[in-house]
Amino acid sequence: MKIIRDPIHGNIELNEIELRLLDTAEMQRLRHIKQNGLCYLVYPAMNSTRFEHSLGVMHLAGKVAEHLNLKEERQNLRIAGLLHDIGHCAFSHTSDHLLSRFGFDHEKNSSRIILNTEISDILNAYGVSAKKISDLVTGKGNLSKIISSEIDVDKMDYLNRDSYSAGVAYGIIDLERIIHTLKLIGNEIVVGSGGLEAAEALLIGRNMMHQTIYRHHTKRIVESMFANAVNYLLDNKKLNYEKFLVMDDIDLVYTLRNSEGYAKEIMNRIDGRELFKRVFAEKINKTMESFRAEISKNKKEIENKISDDAGIPRGFLLLDMPSSELSEFKVLVEYDNELKKIDEVSELAKALEKAELERLTFCIYADPRYRENIKNLDIEDYIQYTQTMLKKFY
Incomplete structure:
Protein backbone atom coordinates (compact mmCIF):
# COMPACT_ATOMS: atom_id res chain seq x y z
CA MET A 1 0.00 0.00 0.00
CA LYS A 2 1.23 3.48 -0.89
CA ILE A 3 -0.22 6.90 -0.15
CA ILE A 4 -0.04 9.79 -2.61
CA ARG A 5 -0.90 13.26 -1.33
CA ASP A 6 -3.35 15.14 -3.53
CA PRO A 7 -4.42 18.79 -3.10
CA ILE A 8 -8.05 17.98 -3.90
CA HIS A 9 -8.73 14.69 -2.11
CA GLY A 10 -5.99 14.54 0.50
CA ASN A 11 -4.42 11.10 0.90
CA ILE A 12 -5.07 8.70 -1.98
CA GLU A 13 -4.22 5.07 -1.24
CA LEU A 14 -3.00 2.69 -3.94
CA ASN A 15 -2.61 -1.07 -3.68
CA GLU A 16 -0.11 -3.29 -5.48
CA ILE A 17 -1.88 -3.66 -8.83
CA GLU A 18 -2.70 0.05 -8.95
CA LEU A 19 0.95 0.91 -8.30
CA ARG A 20 2.07 -1.49 -11.04
CA LEU A 21 -0.32 0.18 -13.48
CA LEU A 22 0.73 3.65 -12.34
CA ASP A 23 4.38 2.88 -13.15
CA THR A 24 3.75 1.81 -16.75
CA ALA A 25 5.08 4.03 -19.54
CA GLU A 26 1.51 4.59 -20.74
CA MET A 27 0.40 6.04 -17.38
CA GLN A 28 3.61 8.00 -16.80
CA ARG A 29 3.08 9.66 -20.19
CA LEU A 30 0.04 11.38 -18.69
CA ARG A 31 2.37 13.41 -16.44
CA HIS A 32 3.25 15.36 -19.57
CA ILE A 33 -0.27 15.91 -20.94
CA LYS A 34 -1.98 18.99 -19.57
CA GLN A 35 -5.50 18.52 -18.33
CA ASN A 36 -6.75 21.68 -20.01
CA GLY A 37 -4.65 21.92 -23.12
CA LEU A 38 -3.36 25.44 -23.68
CA CYS A 39 -5.54 27.03 -21.00
CA TYR A 40 -2.38 27.83 -18.99
CA LEU A 41 -1.69 30.63 -21.49
CA VAL A 42 -4.76 32.40 -20.09
CA TYR A 43 -4.77 31.08 -16.51
CA PRO A 44 -1.05 30.65 -15.74
CA ALA A 45 -1.49 28.17 -12.88
CA MET A 46 -3.60 25.73 -14.91
CA ASN A 47 -0.76 23.26 -15.32
CA SER A 48 -2.41 20.19 -13.81
CA THR A 49 -2.11 17.04 -15.89
CA ARG A 50 -4.12 13.98 -16.82
CA PHE A 51 -1.95 12.02 -14.37
CA GLU A 52 -3.25 13.57 -11.14
CA HIS A 53 -6.77 13.79 -12.59
CA SER A 54 -6.67 10.03 -13.22
CA LEU A 55 -5.65 9.43 -9.61
CA GLY A 56 -8.56 11.59 -8.47
CA VAL A 57 -11.07 9.74 -10.65
CA MET A 58 -9.78 6.40 -9.34
CA HIS A 59 -10.20 7.64 -5.78
CA LEU A 60 -13.76 8.88 -6.36
CA ALA A 61 -14.75 5.71 -8.25
CA GLY A 62 -13.81 3.75 -5.15
CA LYS A 63 -15.86 6.11 -2.97
CA VAL A 64 -18.94 5.71 -5.16
CA ALA A 65 -18.51 1.92 -5.23
CA GLU A 66 -18.37 1.87 -1.43
CA HIS A 67 -21.47 4.05 -1.17
CA LEU A 68 -23.39 1.81 -3.60
CA ASN A 69 -22.13 -1.32 -1.82
CA LEU A 70 -20.41 -2.62 -4.97
CA LYS A 71 -17.77 -4.57 -3.09
CA GLU A 72 -17.00 -7.04 -5.88
CA GLU A 73 -16.74 -4.34 -8.54
CA ARG A 74 -14.87 -1.75 -6.48
CA GLN A 75 -11.40 -2.77 -7.68
CA ASN A 76 -12.42 -2.85 -11.34
CA LEU A 77 -14.05 0.58 -11.03
CA ARG A 78 -10.93 2.03 -9.40
CA ILE A 79 -8.74 0.61 -12.18
CA ALA A 80 -11.11 1.94 -14.84
CA GLY A 81 -10.97 5.35 -13.18
CA LEU A 82 -7.18 5.24 -13.17
CA LEU A 83 -7.00 4.27 -16.85
CA HIS A 84 -9.99 6.19 -18.23
CA ASP A 85 -7.89 8.96 -19.85
CA ILE A 86 -4.89 6.89 -20.89
CA GLY A 87 -5.80 7.36 -24.56
CA HIS A 88 -5.67 11.15 -24.55
CA CYS A 89 -3.31 12.66 -27.09
CA ALA A 90 -1.08 15.67 -26.51
CA PHE A 91 -2.85 18.70 -25.01
CA SER A 92 -5.97 16.64 -24.23
CA HIS A 93 -9.18 17.92 -25.84
CA THR A 94 -7.25 20.31 -28.08
CA SER A 95 -6.36 17.20 -30.09
CA ASP A 96 -9.81 15.59 -30.12
CA HIS A 97 -10.81 16.72 -33.61
CA LEU A 98 -7.35 15.70 -34.88
CA LEU A 99 -8.13 12.17 -33.74
CA SER A 100 -11.56 12.33 -35.34
CA ARG A 101 -10.04 12.85 -38.79
CA PHE A 102 -8.81 9.26 -38.48
CA GLY A 103 -12.18 7.98 -37.27
CA PHE A 104 -10.79 7.69 -33.75
CA ASP A 105 -11.37 9.24 -30.32
CA HIS A 106 -9.52 9.15 -27.01
CA GLU A 107 -11.83 6.47 -25.58
CA LYS A 108 -11.11 4.11 -28.48
CA ASN A 109 -7.43 4.87 -28.05
CA SER A 110 -7.74 4.08 -24.33
CA SER A 111 -9.26 0.71 -25.20
CA ARG A 112 -6.45 0.00 -27.68
CA ILE A 113 -3.82 0.74 -25.02
CA ILE A 114 -5.54 -1.28 -22.28
CA LEU A 115 -5.87 -4.35 -24.51
CA ASN A 116 -2.54 -4.25 -26.35
CA THR A 117 0.21 -3.07 -24.01
CA GLU A 118 1.93 -4.04 -20.77
CA ILE A 119 -1.23 -2.90 -19.01
CA SER A 120 -3.08 -5.96 -20.28
CA ASP A 121 -0.29 -8.22 -18.97
CA ILE A 122 -0.42 -6.62 -15.53
CA LEU A 123 -4.20 -6.92 -15.34
CA ASN A 124 -4.09 -10.58 -16.36
CA ALA A 125 -1.36 -11.29 -13.81
CA TYR A 126 -3.69 -10.11 -11.05
CA GLY A 127 -6.73 -11.92 -12.41
CA VAL A 128 -8.41 -8.79 -13.74
CA SER A 129 -10.09 -8.90 -17.15
CA ALA A 130 -8.58 -6.32 -19.49
CA LYS A 131 -11.73 -6.59 -21.61
CA LYS A 132 -13.92 -5.72 -18.63
CA ILE A 133 -11.78 -2.68 -17.81
CA SER A 134 -11.88 -1.60 -21.45
CA ASP A 135 -15.67 -1.89 -21.43
CA LEU A 136 -15.93 0.26 -18.30
CA VAL A 137 -13.71 2.92 -19.86
CA THR A 138 -15.59 2.99 -23.18
CA GLY A 139 -19.07 3.21 -21.68
CA LYS A 140 -20.27 -0.38 -22.01
CA GLY A 141 -22.43 -1.73 -19.21
CA ASN A 142 -24.40 0.06 -16.51
CA LEU A 143 -21.50 0.45 -14.07
CA SER A 144 -19.50 2.32 -16.70
CA LYS A 145 -21.81 5.25 -15.99
CA ILE A 146 -19.99 5.75 -12.71
CA ILE A 147 -16.92 6.66 -14.79
CA SER A 148 -18.61 8.48 -17.66
CA SER A 149 -22.20 9.70 -17.76
CA GLU A 150 -24.36 12.73 -17.11
CA ILE A 151 -23.18 12.77 -13.48
CA ASP A 152 -19.91 10.91 -12.97
CA VAL A 153 -16.67 10.82 -11.03
CA ASP A 154 -14.81 12.30 -14.00
CA LYS A 155 -16.75 15.58 -13.74
CA MET A 156 -16.64 15.53 -9.95
CA ASP A 157 -12.85 15.51 -10.06
CA TYR A 158 -12.11 17.87 -12.92
CA LEU A 159 -14.53 20.60 -11.80
CA ASN A 160 -12.88 20.80 -8.39
CA ARG A 161 -9.34 20.30 -9.72
CA ASP A 162 -9.67 22.86 -12.49
CA SER A 163 -11.19 25.41 -10.11
CA TYR A 164 -8.25 24.89 -7.77
CA SER A 165 -5.62 25.31 -10.49
CA ALA A 166 -7.37 28.29 -12.12
CA GLY A 167 -7.74 30.05 -8.79
CA VAL A 168 -11.52 30.37 -9.03
CA ALA A 169 -14.38 29.03 -6.92
CA TYR A 170 -16.88 28.40 -9.73
CA GLY A 171 -16.48 24.62 -9.95
CA ILE A 172 -15.92 23.77 -6.29
CA ILE A 173 -18.67 21.33 -5.38
CA ASP A 174 -19.47 19.24 -2.31
CA LEU A 175 -18.26 15.82 -3.44
CA GLU A 176 -19.34 13.93 -0.33
CA ARG A 177 -22.86 15.29 -0.58
CA ILE A 178 -23.23 14.42 -4.27
CA ILE A 179 -21.81 10.92 -3.81
CA HIS A 180 -24.18 10.22 -0.94
CA THR A 181 -27.19 11.17 -3.06
CA LEU A 182 -26.36 8.66 -5.81
CA LYS A 183 -28.36 5.47 -6.29
CA LEU A 184 -28.13 2.55 -8.70
CA ILE A 185 -31.59 1.79 -10.08
CA GLY A 186 -31.64 -0.84 -12.80
CA ASN A 187 -29.06 0.23 -15.36
CA GLU A 188 -29.03 3.87 -14.31
CA ILE A 189 -26.99 5.96 -11.91
CA VAL A 190 -29.51 8.43 -10.52
CA VAL A 191 -29.70 11.19 -7.94
CA GLY A 192 -31.84 10.02 -5.07
CA SER A 193 -34.71 11.92 -3.51
CA GLY A 194 -33.39 14.85 -1.52
CA GLY A 195 -30.39 15.21 -3.80
CA LEU A 196 -31.84 17.66 -6.31
CA GLU A 197 -30.02 20.66 -4.81
CA ALA A 198 -26.69 18.80 -4.92
CA ALA A 199 -27.21 18.00 -8.60
CA GLU A 200 -28.18 21.62 -9.28
CA ALA A 201 -24.97 22.77 -7.60
CA LEU A 202 -22.95 20.56 -9.96
CA LEU A 203 -24.79 22.03 -12.96
CA ILE A 204 -24.12 25.58 -11.77
CA GLY A 205 -20.43 24.82 -11.26
CA ARG A 206 -20.12 23.16 -14.64
CA ASN A 207 -21.91 26.03 -16.40
CA MET A 208 -19.72 28.68 -14.77
CA MET A 209 -16.52 26.78 -15.60
CA HIS A 210 -17.52 26.40 -19.25
CA GLN A 211 -18.45 30.05 -19.66
CA THR A 212 -15.47 31.58 -17.86
CA ILE A 213 -12.64 29.03 -18.22
CA TYR A 214 -13.12 26.34 -20.87
CA ARG A 215 -14.63 28.69 -23.47
CA HIS A 216 -12.52 31.76 -22.74
CA LEU A 326 -26.26 19.45 -22.79
CA SER A 327 -25.96 15.87 -21.54
CA GLU A 328 -25.76 16.94 -17.89
CA PHE A 329 -29.26 18.38 -18.15
CA LYS A 330 -30.55 14.82 -18.64
CA VAL A 331 -29.37 13.64 -15.21
CA LEU A 332 -32.02 11.33 -13.75
CA VAL A 333 -33.40 12.28 -10.35
CA GLU A 334 -35.92 10.65 -8.04
CA TYR A 335 -38.87 13.00 -7.86
CA ASP A 336 -42.32 12.19 -6.44
CA ASN A 337 -41.42 8.47 -6.52
CA GLU A 338 -40.57 8.63 -10.23
CA LEU A 339 -37.38 8.92 -12.26
CA LYS A 340 -37.31 12.17 -14.19
CA LYS A 341 -34.73 14.20 -16.09
CA ILE A 342 -33.50 17.11 -14.03
CA ASP A 343 -34.59 19.69 -16.60
CA GLU A 344 -38.15 18.41 -16.19
CA VAL A 345 -38.30 19.13 -12.46
CA SER A 346 -35.82 21.96 -11.87
CA GLU A 347 -36.46 25.52 -13.03
CA LEU A 348 -32.80 26.25 -12.33
CA ALA A 349 -31.70 23.43 -14.64
CA LYS A 350 -34.04 24.74 -17.36
CA ALA A 351 -32.57 28.23 -17.03
CA LEU A 352 -29.00 26.91 -17.20
CA GLU A 353 -29.84 24.81 -20.26
CA LYS A 354 -31.33 27.87 -21.97
CA ALA A 355 -28.27 29.94 -21.08
CA GLU A 356 -25.98 27.22 -22.45
CA LEU A 357 -27.63 27.43 -25.86
CA GLU A 358 -27.92 31.21 -25.95
Whole structure:
Protein backbone atom coordinates (compact mmCIF):
# COMPACT_ATOMS: atom_id res chain seq x y z
CA MET A 1 0.00 0.00 0.00
CA LYS A 2 1.23 3.48 -0.89
CA ILE A 3 -0.22 6.90 -0.15
CA ILE A 4 -0.04 9.79 -2.61
CA ARG A 5 -0.90 13.26 -1.33
CA ASP A 6 -3.35 15.14 -3.53
CA PRO A 7 -4.42 18.79 -3.10
CA ILE A 8 -8.05 17.98 -3.90
CA HIS A 9 -8.73 14.69 -2.11
CA GLY A 10 -5.99 14.54 0.50
CA ASN A 11 -4.42 11.10 0.90
CA ILE A 12 -5.07 8.70 -1.98
CA GLU A 13 -4.22 5.07 -1.24
CA LEU A 14 -3.00 2.69 -3.94
CA ASN A 15 -2.61 -1.07 -3.68
CA GLU A 16 -0.11 -3.29 -5.48
CA ILE A 17 -1.88 -3.66 -8.83
CA GLU A 18 -2.70 0.05 -8.95
CA LEU A 19 0.95 0.91 -8.30
CA ARG A 20 2.07 -1.49 -11.04
CA LEU A 21 -0.32 0.18 -13.48
CA LEU A 22 0.73 3.65 -12.34
CA ASP A 23 4.38 2.88 -13.15
CA THR A 24 3.75 1.81 -16.75
CA ALA A 25 5.08 4.03 -19.54
CA GLU A 26 1.51 4.59 -20.74
CA MET A 27 0.40 6.04 -17.38
CA GLN A 28 3.61 8.00 -16.80
CA ARG A 29 3.08 9.66 -20.19
CA LEU A 30 0.04 11.38 -18.69
CA ARG A 31 2.37 13.41 -16.44
CA HIS A 32 3.25 15.36 -19.57
CA ILE A 33 -0.27 15.91 -20.94
CA LYS A 34 -1.98 18.99 -19.57
CA GLN A 35 -5.50 18.52 -18.33
CA ASN A 36 -6.75 21.68 -20.01
CA GLY A 37 -4.65 21.92 -23.12
CA LEU A 38 -3.36 25.44 -23.68
CA CYS A 39 -5.54 27.03 -21.00
CA TYR A 40 -2.38 27.83 -18.99
CA LEU A 41 -1.69 30.63 -21.49
CA VAL A 42 -4.76 32.40 -20.09
CA TYR A 43 -4.77 31.08 -16.51
CA PRO A 44 -1.05 30.65 -15.74
CA ALA A 45 -1.49 28.17 -12.88
CA MET A 46 -3.60 25.73 -14.91
CA ASN A 47 -0.76 23.26 -15.32
CA SER A 48 -2.41 20.19 -13.81
CA THR A 49 -2.11 17.04 -15.89
CA ARG A 50 -4.12 13.98 -16.82
CA PHE A 51 -1.95 12.02 -14.37
CA GLU A 52 -3.25 13.57 -11.14
CA HIS A 53 -6.77 13.79 -12.59
CA SER A 54 -6.67 10.03 -13.22
CA LEU A 55 -5.65 9.43 -9.61
CA GLY A 56 -8.56 11.59 -8.47
CA VAL A 57 -11.07 9.74 -10.65
CA MET A 58 -9.78 6.40 -9.34
CA HIS A 59 -10.20 7.64 -5.78
CA LEU A 60 -13.76 8.88 -6.36
CA ALA A 61 -14.75 5.71 -8.25
CA GLY A 62 -13.81 3.75 -5.15
CA LYS A 63 -15.86 6.11 -2.97
CA VAL A 64 -18.94 5.71 -5.16
CA ALA A 65 -18.51 1.92 -5.23
CA GLU A 66 -18.37 1.87 -1.43
CA HIS A 67 -21.47 4.05 -1.17
CA LEU A 68 -23.39 1.81 -3.60
CA ASN A 69 -22.13 -1.32 -1.82
CA LEU A 70 -20.41 -2.62 -4.97
CA LYS A 71 -17.77 -4.57 -3.09
CA GLU A 72 -17.00 -7.04 -5.88
CA GLU A 73 -16.74 -4.34 -8.54
CA ARG A 74 -14.87 -1.75 -6.48
CA GLN A 75 -11.40 -2.77 -7.68
CA ASN A 76 -12.42 -2.85 -11.34
CA LEU A 77 -14.05 0.58 -11.03
CA ARG A 78 -10.93 2.03 -9.40
CA ILE A 79 -8.74 0.61 -12.18
CA ALA A 80 -11.11 1.94 -14.84
CA GLY A 81 -10.97 5.35 -13.18
CA LEU A 82 -7.18 5.24 -13.17
CA LEU A 83 -7.00 4.27 -16.85
CA HIS A 84 -9.99 6.19 -18.23
CA ASP A 85 -7.89 8.96 -19.85
CA ILE A 86 -4.89 6.89 -20.89
CA GLY A 87 -5.80 7.36 -24.56
CA HIS A 88 -5.67 11.15 -24.55
CA CYS A 89 -3.31 12.66 -27.09
CA ALA A 90 -1.08 15.67 -26.51
CA PHE A 91 -2.85 18.70 -25.01
CA SER A 92 -5.97 16.64 -24.23
CA HIS A 93 -9.18 17.92 -25.84
CA THR A 94 -7.25 20.31 -28.08
CA SER A 95 -6.36 17.20 -30.09
CA ASP A 96 -9.81 15.59 -30.12
CA HIS A 97 -10.81 16.72 -33.61
CA LEU A 98 -7.35 15.70 -34.88
CA LEU A 99 -8.13 12.17 -33.74
CA SER A 100 -11.56 12.33 -35.34
CA ARG A 101 -10.04 12.85 -38.79
CA PHE A 102 -8.81 9.26 -38.48
CA GLY A 103 -12.18 7.98 -37.27
CA PHE A 104 -10.79 7.69 -33.75
CA ASP A 105 -11.37 9.24 -30.32
CA HIS A 106 -9.52 9.15 -27.01
CA GLU A 107 -11.83 6.47 -25.58
CA LYS A 108 -11.11 4.11 -28.48
CA ASN A 109 -7.43 4.87 -28.05
CA SER A 110 -7.74 4.08 -24.33
CA SER A 111 -9.26 0.71 -25.20
CA ARG A 112 -6.45 0.00 -27.68
CA ILE A 113 -3.82 0.74 -25.02
CA ILE A 114 -5.54 -1.28 -22.28
CA LEU A 115 -5.87 -4.35 -24.51
CA ASN A 116 -2.54 -4.25 -26.35
CA THR A 117 0.21 -3.07 -24.01
CA GLU A 118 1.93 -4.04 -20.77
CA ILE A 119 -1.23 -2.90 -19.01
CA SER A 120 -3.08 -5.96 -20.28
CA ASP A 121 -0.29 -8.22 -18.97
CA ILE A 122 -0.42 -6.62 -15.53
CA LEU A 123 -4.20 -6.92 -15.34
CA ASN A 124 -4.09 -10.58 -16.36
CA ALA A 125 -1.36 -11.29 -13.81
CA TYR A 126 -3.69 -10.11 -11.05
CA GLY A 127 -6.73 -11.92 -12.41
CA VAL A 128 -8.41 -8.79 -13.74
CA SER A 129 -10.09 -8.90 -17.15
CA ALA A 130 -8.58 -6.32 -19.49
CA LYS A 131 -11.73 -6.59 -21.61
CA LYS A 132 -13.92 -5.72 -18.63
CA ILE A 133 -11.78 -2.68 -17.81
CA SER A 134 -11.88 -1.60 -21.45
CA ASP A 135 -15.67 -1.89 -21.43
CA LEU A 136 -15.93 0.26 -18.30
CA VAL A 137 -13.71 2.92 -19.86
CA THR A 138 -15.59 2.99 -23.18
CA GLY A 139 -19.07 3.21 -21.68
CA LYS A 140 -20.27 -0.38 -22.01
CA GLY A 141 -22.43 -1.73 -19.21
CA ASN A 142 -24.40 0.06 -16.51
CA LEU A 143 -21.50 0.45 -14.07
CA SER A 144 -19.50 2.32 -16.70
CA LYS A 145 -21.81 5.25 -15.99
CA ILE A 146 -19.99 5.75 -12.71
CA ILE A 147 -16.92 6.66 -14.79
CA SER A 148 -18.61 8.48 -17.66
CA SER A 149 -22.20 9.70 -17.76
CA GLU A 150 -24.36 12.73 -17.11
CA ILE A 151 -23.18 12.77 -13.48
CA ASP A 152 -19.91 10.91 -12.97
CA VAL A 153 -16.67 10.82 -11.03
CA ASP A 154 -14.81 12.30 -14.00
CA LYS A 155 -16.75 15.58 -13.74
CA MET A 156 -16.64 15.53 -9.95
CA ASP A 157 -12.85 15.51 -10.06
CA TYR A 158 -12.11 17.87 -12.92
CA LEU A 159 -14.53 20.60 -11.80
CA ASN A 160 -12.88 20.80 -8.39
CA ARG A 161 -9.34 20.30 -9.72
CA ASP A 162 -9.67 22.86 -12.49
CA SER A 163 -11.19 25.41 -10.11
CA TYR A 164 -8.25 24.89 -7.77
CA SER A 165 -5.62 25.31 -10.49
CA ALA A 166 -7.37 28.29 -12.12
CA GLY A 167 -7.74 30.05 -8.79
CA VAL A 168 -11.52 30.37 -9.03
CA ALA A 169 -14.38 29.03 -6.92
CA TYR A 170 -16.88 28.40 -9.73
CA GLY A 171 -16.48 24.62 -9.95
CA ILE A 172 -15.92 23.77 -6.29
CA ILE A 173 -18.67 21.33 -5.38
CA ASP A 174 -19.47 19.24 -2.31
CA LEU A 175 -18.26 15.82 -3.44
CA GLU A 176 -19.34 13.93 -0.33
CA ARG A 177 -22.86 15.29 -0.58
CA ILE A 178 -23.23 14.42 -4.27
CA ILE A 179 -21.81 10.92 -3.81
CA HIS A 180 -24.18 10.22 -0.94
CA THR A 181 -27.19 11.17 -3.06
CA LEU A 182 -26.36 8.66 -5.81
CA LYS A 183 -28.36 5.47 -6.29
CA LEU A 184 -28.13 2.55 -8.70
CA ILE A 185 -31.59 1.79 -10.08
CA GLY A 186 -31.64 -0.84 -12.80
CA ASN A 187 -29.06 0.23 -15.36
CA GLU A 188 -29.03 3.87 -14.31
CA ILE A 189 -26.99 5.96 -11.91
CA VAL A 190 -29.51 8.43 -10.52
CA VAL A 191 -29.70 11.19 -7.94
CA GLY A 192 -31.84 10.02 -5.07
CA SER A 193 -34.71 11.92 -3.51
CA GLY A 194 -33.39 14.85 -1.52
CA GLY A 195 -30.39 15.21 -3.80
CA LEU A 196 -31.84 17.66 -6.31
CA GLU A 197 -30.02 20.66 -4.81
CA ALA A 198 -26.69 18.80 -4.92
CA ALA A 199 -27.21 18.00 -8.60
CA GLU A 200 -28.18 21.62 -9.28
CA ALA A 201 -24.97 22.77 -7.60
CA LEU A 202 -22.95 20.56 -9.96
CA LEU A 203 -24.79 22.03 -12.96
CA ILE A 204 -24.12 25.58 -11.77
CA GLY A 205 -20.43 24.82 -11.26
CA ARG A 206 -20.12 23.16 -14.64
CA ASN A 207 -21.91 26.03 -16.40
CA MET A 208 -19.72 28.68 -14.77
CA MET A 209 -16.52 26.78 -15.60
CA HIS A 210 -17.52 26.40 -19.25
CA GLN A 211 -18.45 30.05 -19.66
CA THR A 212 -15.47 31.58 -17.86
CA ILE A 213 -12.64 29.03 -18.22
CA TYR A 214 -13.12 26.34 -20.87
CA ARG A 215 -14.63 28.69 -23.47
CA HIS A 216 -12.52 31.76 -22.74
CA HIS A 217 -12.07 33.43 -26.13
CA THR A 218 -8.26 33.68 -25.88
CA LYS A 219 -8.04 29.99 -25.02
CA ARG A 220 -10.17 29.11 -28.02
CA ILE A 221 -8.06 31.32 -30.30
CA VAL A 222 -4.75 29.80 -29.26
CA GLU A 223 -6.12 26.26 -29.43
CA SER A 224 -7.53 26.91 -32.90
CA MET A 225 -4.11 28.15 -34.04
CA PHE A 226 -2.31 25.20 -32.45
CA ALA A 227 -4.66 22.59 -33.91
CA ASN A 228 -4.38 24.16 -37.36
CA ALA A 229 -0.58 23.98 -37.16
CA VAL A 230 -0.74 20.27 -36.26
CA ASN A 231 -3.23 19.69 -39.07
CA TYR A 232 -0.73 21.29 -41.45
CA LEU A 233 1.94 18.76 -40.39
CA LEU A 234 -0.48 15.85 -40.80
CA ASP A 235 -1.75 17.08 -44.19
CA ASN A 236 1.79 17.52 -45.50
CA LYS A 237 3.03 14.14 -44.21
CA LYS A 238 5.44 15.82 -41.77
CA LEU A 239 3.81 13.93 -38.93
CA ASN A 240 2.20 10.51 -39.14
CA TYR A 241 -0.83 9.22 -37.29
CA GLU A 242 1.01 6.46 -35.40
CA LYS A 243 3.61 8.86 -34.01
CA PHE A 244 0.98 11.44 -33.10
CA LEU A 245 -0.92 8.89 -30.98
CA VAL A 246 1.99 8.33 -28.58
CA MET A 247 3.24 11.92 -28.31
CA ASP A 248 2.95 13.96 -25.14
CA ASP A 249 2.83 17.76 -24.94
CA ILE A 250 6.61 18.08 -24.93
CA ASP A 251 7.00 15.89 -28.02
CA LEU A 252 4.39 17.80 -30.02
CA VAL A 253 5.70 21.26 -29.12
CA TYR A 254 9.25 20.13 -30.00
CA THR A 255 8.01 18.83 -33.36
CA LEU A 256 6.23 22.10 -34.16
CA ARG A 257 9.18 24.25 -33.11
CA ASN A 258 11.52 22.22 -35.30
CA SER A 259 9.22 22.07 -38.31
CA GLU A 260 9.18 24.45 -41.27
CA GLY A 261 6.82 26.87 -42.94
CA TYR A 262 3.33 27.54 -41.59
CA ALA A 263 3.47 25.15 -38.60
CA LYS A 264 6.73 26.65 -37.32
CA GLU A 265 5.45 30.21 -37.77
CA ILE A 266 2.26 29.50 -35.83
CA MET A 267 4.18 27.80 -33.00
CA ASN A 268 6.59 30.75 -32.84
CA ARG A 269 3.64 33.11 -32.64
CA ILE A 270 2.08 31.11 -29.81
CA ASP A 271 5.41 31.12 -27.96
CA GLY A 272 5.63 34.90 -28.41
CA ARG A 273 1.92 35.37 -27.68
CA GLU A 274 1.36 37.01 -31.04
CA LEU A 275 -2.11 35.58 -31.32
CA PHE A 276 -4.90 35.92 -33.85
CA LYS A 277 -7.75 38.21 -32.85
CA ARG A 278 -11.49 37.71 -32.86
CA VAL A 279 -12.73 39.63 -35.90
CA PHE A 280 -16.30 38.38 -36.02
CA ALA A 281 -18.71 36.92 -33.46
CA GLU A 282 -22.32 35.91 -33.94
CA LYS A 283 -24.63 34.00 -31.62
CA ILE A 284 -25.28 30.57 -33.07
CA ASN A 285 -28.76 30.61 -34.57
CA LYS A 286 -30.98 27.69 -35.55
CA THR A 287 -29.74 27.78 -39.15
CA MET A 288 -26.12 27.46 -38.07
CA GLU A 289 -27.00 24.76 -35.54
CA SER A 290 -28.77 22.71 -38.21
CA PHE A 291 -25.64 22.85 -40.36
CA ARG A 292 -23.19 22.08 -37.54
CA ALA A 293 -22.02 18.75 -38.98
CA GLU A 294 -21.52 20.35 -42.38
CA ILE A 295 -19.54 23.21 -40.87
CA SER A 296 -17.17 20.72 -39.24
CA LYS A 297 -16.91 18.63 -42.40
CA ASN A 298 -16.22 21.60 -44.69
CA LYS A 299 -14.50 23.95 -42.25
CA LYS A 300 -11.31 24.24 -44.31
CA GLU A 301 -13.16 25.04 -47.53
CA ILE A 302 -15.23 27.70 -45.80
CA GLU A 303 -12.11 29.24 -44.27
CA ASN A 304 -10.37 29.26 -47.64
CA LYS A 305 -13.38 30.87 -49.34
CA ILE A 306 -13.53 33.72 -46.84
CA SER A 307 -9.72 34.12 -46.86
CA ASP A 308 -9.55 34.29 -50.65
CA ASP A 309 -12.35 36.85 -50.88
CA ALA A 310 -10.76 38.98 -48.14
CA GLY A 311 -7.24 38.73 -49.58
CA ILE A 312 -5.90 36.94 -46.52
CA PRO A 313 -3.31 34.14 -46.88
CA ARG A 314 -4.84 30.75 -46.21
CA GLY A 315 -4.31 29.53 -42.67
CA PHE A 316 -4.45 33.00 -41.17
CA LEU A 317 -8.23 33.07 -40.77
CA LEU A 318 -9.94 30.37 -38.72
CA LEU A 319 -13.56 29.48 -37.92
CA ASP A 320 -14.68 28.36 -34.49
CA MET A 321 -18.11 26.93 -33.70
CA PRO A 322 -18.21 25.47 -30.17
CA SER A 323 -20.57 22.60 -29.51
CA SER A 324 -23.20 22.61 -26.80
CA GLU A 325 -22.74 20.44 -23.73
CA LEU A 326 -26.26 19.45 -22.79
CA SER A 327 -25.96 15.87 -21.54
CA GLU A 328 -25.76 16.94 -17.89
CA PHE A 329 -29.26 18.38 -18.15
CA LYS A 330 -30.55 14.82 -18.64
CA VAL A 331 -29.37 13.64 -15.21
CA LEU A 332 -32.02 11.33 -13.75
CA VAL A 333 -33.40 12.28 -10.35
CA GLU A 334 -35.92 10.65 -8.04
CA TYR A 335 -38.87 13.00 -7.86
CA ASP A 336 -42.32 12.19 -6.44
CA ASN A 337 -41.42 8.47 -6.52
CA GLU A 338 -40.57 8.63 -10.23
CA LEU A 339 -37.38 8.92 -12.26
CA LYS A 340 -37.31 12.17 -14.19
CA LYS A 341 -34.73 14.20 -16.09
CA ILE A 342 -33.50 17.11 -14.03
CA ASP A 343 -34.59 19.69 -16.60
CA GLU A 344 -38.15 18.41 -16.19
CA VAL A 345 -38.30 19.13 -12.46
CA SER A 346 -35.82 21.96 -11.87
CA GLU A 347 -36.46 25.52 -13.03
CA LEU A 348 -32.80 26.25 -12.33
CA ALA A 349 -31.70 23.43 -14.64
CA LYS A 350 -34.04 24.74 -17.36
CA ALA A 351 -32.57 28.23 -17.03
CA LEU A 352 -29.00 26.91 -17.20
CA GLU A 353 -29.84 24.81 -20.26
CA LYS A 354 -31.33 27.87 -21.97
CA ALA A 355 -28.27 29.94 -21.08
CA GLU A 356 -25.98 27.22 -22.45
CA LEU A 357 -27.63 27.43 -25.86
CA GLU A 358 -27.92 31.21 -25.95
CA ARG A 359 -24.26 31.85 -25.14
CA LEU A 360 -22.78 29.70 -27.90
CA THR A 361 -20.97 31.97 -30.32
CA PHE A 362 -19.73 31.36 -33.85
CA CYS A 363 -16.41 33.19 -34.21
CA ILE A 364 -13.88 34.06 -36.87
CA TYR A 365 -10.27 34.61 -35.79
CA ALA A 366 -7.65 36.23 -37.99
CA ASP A 367 -4.10 37.51 -38.01
CA PRO A 368 -4.33 41.15 -36.83
CA ARG A 369 -2.06 42.17 -39.73
CA TYR A 370 -5.10 41.71 -41.95
CA ARG A 371 -7.58 43.79 -39.96
CA GLU A 372 -8.02 46.17 -42.89
CA ASN A 373 -8.84 43.26 -45.20
CA ILE A 374 -11.61 42.25 -42.83
CA LYS A 375 -12.93 45.81 -42.63
CA ASN A 376 -13.33 45.87 -46.40
CA LEU A 377 -15.99 43.18 -46.10
CA ASP A 378 -19.50 43.94 -44.94
CA ILE A 379 -19.97 42.03 -41.69
CA GLU A 380 -23.06 40.38 -43.15
CA ASP A 381 -20.86 38.88 -45.84
CA TYR A 382 -19.45 36.48 -43.26
CA ILE A 383 -22.86 35.02 -42.60
CA GLN A 384 -23.68 35.02 -46.30
CA TYR A 385 -20.43 33.29 -47.25
CA THR A 386 -20.94 30.68 -44.56
CA GLN A 387 -24.56 29.94 -45.35
CA THR A 388 -23.86 29.88 -49.10
CA MET A 389 -21.07 27.37 -48.63
CA LEU A 390 -23.16 25.28 -46.27
CA LYS A 391 -26.09 25.12 -48.67
CA LYS A 392 -23.70 24.06 -51.41
CA PHE A 393 -22.59 21.05 -49.40
CA TYR A 394 -25.80 20.21 -47.55
